[in-house]
Amino acid sequence: MTTTCAQFRRFNLVFIVTFLVLACLSFAQTPITLSASTFSPLVGNWAGSLKLVDTEDDSTLVVRDAEWQIAANDSGVTLVESVAKLFGLTSDDKTTALCVTRDGKKLWMDGKWWHVSAARETPAGTTMVFEGPAQDNARSAHVRNALYIGVADSVTLTRYVTYDGGGREFVRHQYRMGRTRE
Known part of the structure; x- marks a missing residue:
């Protein structure tokens, strides 16, 4: 006993x-509900790196310098991205909007609406996860994006991909950015 x-x-x-x-x-x-003001800490200029798995073989890791210029708009922010190519050349700028529905459950990015599956705030920053079906390397996949906005002027955006029909999840790309001082 x-x-x-x-x-x-x-x-x-x-x-x-x-x-x-x-x-x-x-x-x-x-837990937080996303709104246009959630993205206000992103406004400004950012520089850092883009690490990505090359789409030609889905295994080679490539690292490039990246810059973001982010401006506020009525429903979120507009992001202009420049990524360095080989030999110091810069790609054509890519512009995308990040905006959220009024209920905070969907986020617009890369020309499509993503389901917001998590949004959390900690003393160190805000993390949001948005996901959904998408095409990756001309294949159907489930894509999960994780955006971390740190209070110490840091941002990380990571894209995870799982191809339809099984397979393991892998990181397609990750931006690690720091605010630039003007």
């Missing part, structure tokens, strides 16, 4: 500690 009571107490202690840890983590991450 003594062993059973000791095991029960140990189980209760582990349960209580686990509950407290999970409760603290849930309080540290506050």
Whole structure:
């Protein structure tokens, strides 16, 4: 009987500690509803790198310098992107809008609406995840994008891809950007 009571107490202690840890983590991450103002910290100029898996073989990692110029608009922000090509040449600028529906459940980016599956705020910054079906390298896939806006003037945008019909999820590309001082 003594062993059973000791095991029960140990189980209760582990349960209580686990509950407290999970409760603290849930309080540290506050769910948020996205709105146009969610993107206001992005306004300005950014520089950093783009790491991507080459679409020719889906395995070669390529790293390029990248720059963003971001301006506010009525429903979010407009992003103008420049990515360095080989030999120091710069690609044609790509412009895209990031905007959100009034209910905060869909985000417009790259010419399509994405379902917002998570949006959390912590003392270190805001993380949002938006996903949906898309084409990747001319193949049907489920694409998940994770955007992290740090309070210390840092932004990370990561795109995860899982091809339809199975397979493992992989990182197609990741931007790691820091604010530039003008």
